[in-house]
Amino acid sequence: MNAPSQTFVSDVIIPAQAPPRNSVGINGWMRKNLFSTPLNSIMTVILVVFIVWAVTPFIRFTLIDATWSGADRQVCLQSSGACWAYVKAYLPQFIYGRYPIGERWRVDLVFWILVIGMVPMLIPRAPFKRLNAIFLLGIFPVAAFILLTGGHYQFAGRLIPNSIMPPSPLRFAIEFGIVSAVILFFVGLFAWLSGRPIAGSGNVVGTILAGIAAVLALCSIDFGLVPVETANWGGLLVTLVVAITGMIASLPLGILLALGRRSEMPVVRLASTIFIEVWRGVPLITVLFMASVMLPLFLPDGVTFDKLLRALIGVALFNAAYMAETIRGGLQAIPRGQYEGAKALGLGYWQMMRMIILPQSLRIVIPGIVGSFISLFKDTTLVIIIGLYDFLGQIQASANDAKWASPVTGLTGYIFAAMVFWAFCFSMSRYAAFTERRLDRGRR
Amino acid sequence: MxxxxxxxxxxxxxxxxxxxxxxxxxxxxxxxxxxxxxxxxxxxxxxxxxxxxxxxxxxxxxxxxxxxxxxxxxxxxxxxxxxxxxxxxxxxxxxxxxxxxxxxxxxxxxxxxxxxxxxxxxxxxDGQGFMVRKALGVSSALELSGAKVCTQTGTTTELNLADYFRSHNMPYEVVAFEKNEEVLQAYEAGRCDAYTTDASGLYAERLKLTNPDEHMILPEIISKExxxxxxxxxxxxxxxxxxxxxxxxxxxxxxxLTKANIDEKKTSDNPEIKRFLGIEGNFGEPIGLPADWAYNVIKGVGNYxxxxxxxxxxxxxxxxxxxxxxxxxxxxxxxxxxxx
Incomplete structure (x- = not known):
């Protein structure tokens, strides 16, 4: 007779027990992340105390004690919190500066065109990227320029003496034709000397010249818009114009300079190196100051050069130098084999760069480029030095208004400026992180 | 070249x-x-x-x-x-x-x-002046002997201040800051008895104080601006x-002559007013303007x-x-x- 089996097989599955209460939920999370060791517990307590101590007054100032509405300084005079009523009253000026009120729809229109052009560009899945890029980089700048300035430029020409032909658009057109012909001639000569097909380079230069002619012609058309001098632009408008122009202009310039600095042609290399080192070696504030105070003194009497244009050129060249070094870092990170492989495939220099090297190296330096863009965006505040009232400058100026002057007005303005700048820079940074992850997918 | x-x-x-x-x-x-x-x-x-x-x-x-x-x-x-x-x-x-x-x-x-x-x-x-608290009980800058004075660094105001107090044989102490906002804050916080800058600026800065009415600008002007x-x-x-x-x-x-009454003054017998309004003589012509240029000025913006x-x-x-x-x-x- 067999002894009854001692083995026991459970025929029911023991139901899962809830985890210990102190290891799940908020408790568990806190135990794991905040109070895992005595040292961490102490650190947590100290930090919480610090945060409460630091943030509470800020919240009190910006939210609890703040004045939200009112007609003038009286409402903010006795308050110990932020004077948001002042920001509310001044908001249009913070955005448009002294742009005439009746014409502000033009700024809005430019903004919305930009948004319509940008959003599909930023969304990777949206179609028609190529057309979109042409719209954004070709059509939008011209449209924005005409809308913002009013267009209707009266080109008078300057080269032909007045005695032969009085100033007129026709004289300008003739001069433009002559200059174009001279340029084309030299391009042809150069191509002939270096033994390249003349038609190829001629076509490219001819297309560019025709493009310039078309843009100038567009700018001279009278669209019935009231001209608005750039001296009256201000606020966020100027900040965005300077920042966006700087970004768009500095990227291609920077790529060219980076390639130039790594070129095997000594003249190109030397010229790029000198350009980069000179512009990187000078503070932006000096560049702007030179552009605004020294340049007019060199100009012939009575000739003025638009102040905003001077700042735009200065900012773009300055940032191109920085961009060049960022991109050069990317170029150097590409293994030699990539270059050799590209050459072995029979690709020319530009083909190699465009199809093999640059796509890889630009991907590597995205964080660097975005870093430059963010610092460029914040550097735009320096244009105050040359009397352009950008977003921050406009806020500083408005805080003096007798109608709103109070102990908290200036502070409120600065807080508002900080919030807006942070919002812009943070979104740039987040978008860059998103792009990085997306482009990196193939490598992981 | x-x-x-x-x-x-x-x-x-x-x-x-x-x-x-x-x-x-x-x-x-x-x-x-x-x-x-x-x-x-x-x-x-x-x-x-x-x-x-x-x-x-x-x-x-x-x-x-x-x-x-x-x-x-x-x-x-x-x-x-x-x-x-x-x-x-x-x-x-x-x-x-x-x-x-x-x-x-x-x-x-x-x-x-x-x-x-x-x-x-x-x-x-304009000229450099002093702002003090009314509670200080001072009515003239000459009573500021031994005072702490807030000002901005590196401006002529600091030099003028030194000259003024030295020439009146008064001891004083400068509390200087880089930025205007800091100067005002220090004054508001009571770190100094007086605040000095150009008088027009004092009036403007006073508006940024918590209680503008508790402060006054002293009558002395110590520099020419x-x-x-x-x-x-x-x-x-x-x-x-x-x-x-x-x-x-x-x-x-x-x-x-004011913006409001200038039209009725056209009938005035005062020869000076007549010349001013361009009724007598043509004083605008030599400067390239119409005879009634001065009338236009007052009609447009009023007198000084x-x-x-x-x-x-x-x-x-x-x-x-x-x-x-x-x-x-x-x-x-x-x-x-x-x-x-």
Missing amino acids: NRKIASILIGATMALTGATAAGAGTLEDVKAKGFLQCGANGGNLIGFGATDEKGEWSGIDVDFCRAMASAIFNDPTKVKFTPLNAKERFTALQSGEVDVLSRNTTWTMSRDSSLGLQFVGVTYY PLGPAVRQGDDKWFTLAKWTLFALLNAEELG GEIFDANIGPSTPLGIARGLNNLWSKGGIQYAPPIR
């Missing part, structure tokens, strides 16, 4: 951007343009040159430009303002970016003689026009007193008393040569 090369290079560039060069005199250019380009304070100096939240310009300096526009075009609105900062203001005038610089600029010899500009006159006699508009050197006709626009503002106040009262006078938040800026006949030093 360099300048010439630069001129040629940039001139060539300008050919493409299509800028226009100035032709004959400034007055002809201004008339041809159809408006006066006026360099004003872009940093919002209350009462002198400032824009409100709607972008409307106001201030004494601004009104002077409007007065010139009235004289030239009989329309005070035919003026465009270029906001300028302190560093670029002279360049802007020299390079022709603006026709007249009216931006609380102190008239000094070095500026008058070496910057290629000419000061038109004085629209506001005559503020006035300036024009480019080398265009005497334009200079004369600007100068006499200012004189017209002052003379009108002396003659009792009216401009003063509207922008910085006792009824405004600034509440500055006329003081030195009163007419010579009323105890001040504002004085204009007669029109005859």
Whole structure:
């Protein structure tokens, strides 16, 4: 007779027990992340105390004690919190500066065109990227320029003496034709000397010249818009114009300079190196100051050069130098084999760069480029030095208004400026992180 | 040489951007343009040159430009303002970016003689003053012996302060800061007894204190800061026009001509008023203006007193008393040569 089996097989599955209460939920999370060791517990307590101590007054100032509405300084005079009523009253000026009120729809229109052009560009899945890029980089700048300035430029020409032909658009057109012909001639000569097909380079230069002619012609058309001098632009408008122009202009310039600095042609290399080192070696504030105070003194009497244009050129060249070094870092990170492989495939220099090297190296330096863009965006505040009232400058100026002057007005303005700048820079940074992850997918 | 090369290079560039060069005199250019380009304070100096939240310009300096526009075009609105900062203001005038610089600029010899500009006159006699708490019980700067004085570093105010206290044999202590905001904060926090800067600035800064009424500006003015508009050197006709626009503002106040009553004064028998209004003689012709140019100025912007009262006078938040800026006949030093 067999002894009854001692083995026991459970025929029911023991139901899962809830985890210990102190290891799940908020408790568990806190135990794991905040109070895992005595040292961490102490650190947590100290930090919480610090945060409460630091943030509470800020919240009190910006939210609890703040004045939200009112007609003038009286409402903010006795308050110990932020004077948001002042920001509310001044908001249009913070955005448009002294742009005439009746014409502000033009700024809005430019903004919305930009948004319509940008959003599909930023969304990777949206179609028609190529057309979109042409719209954004070709059509939008011209449209924005005409809308913002009013267009209707009266080109008078300057080269032909007045005695032969009085100033007129026709004289300008003739001069433009002559200059174009001279340029084309030299391009042809150069191509002939270096033994390249003349038609190829001629076509490219001819297309560019025709493009310039078309843009100038567009700018001279009278669209019935009231001209608005750039001296009256201000606020966020100027900040965005300077920042966006700087970004768009500095990227291609920077790529060219980076390639130039790594070129095997000594003249190109030397010229790029000198350009980069000179512009990187000078503070932006000096560049702007030179552009605004020294340049007019060199100009012939009575000739003025638009102040905003001077700042735009200065900012773009300055940032191109920085961009060049960022991109050069990317170029150097590409293994030699990539270059050799590209050459072995029979690709020319530009083909190699465009199809093999640059796509890889630009991907590597995205964080660097975005870093430059963010610092460029914040550097735009320096244009105050040359009397352009950008977003921050406009806020500083408005805080003096007798109608709103109070102990908290200036502070409120600065807080508002900080919030807006942070919002812009943070979104740039987040978008860059998103792009990085997306482009990196193939490598992981 | 360099300048010439630069001129040629940039001139060539300008050919493409299509800028226009100035032709004959400034007055002809201004008339041809159809408006006066006026360099004003872009940093919002209350009462002198400032824009409100709607972008409307106001201030004494601004009104002077409007007065010139009235004289030239009989329309005070035919003026465009270029906001300028302190560093670029002279360049802007020299390079022709603006026709007249009216931006609380102190008239000094070095500026008058070496910057290629000419000061038109004085629209506001400013000078360094002191602000104290009323509770301090001080009524004159001479009672400030041993006081702690807040000021901004590296400005002439610090030097003037030292001179003043030394010459009166009074001990004092300077509490200096880099930025204006810091100075005011220190004063508000009670770190010093007095706050010194230009008097017009004191009135403006007072508004930023928690209780402006608890503070007062002492009557002593310890430095000379005559503020006035300036024009480019080398265009005497334009200079004369600007100068006499200012004189017209002052003379009108002396003659009792205001924006409101000037039309009825047309019937006045006073020969001075008749000459002023262009009823007798034609004083506008030599400066390139119509005979009733002065009438247009007053009709457009009012006389000097009216401009003063509207922008910085006792009824405004600034509440500055006329003081030195009163007419010579009323105890001040504002004085204009007669029109005859």
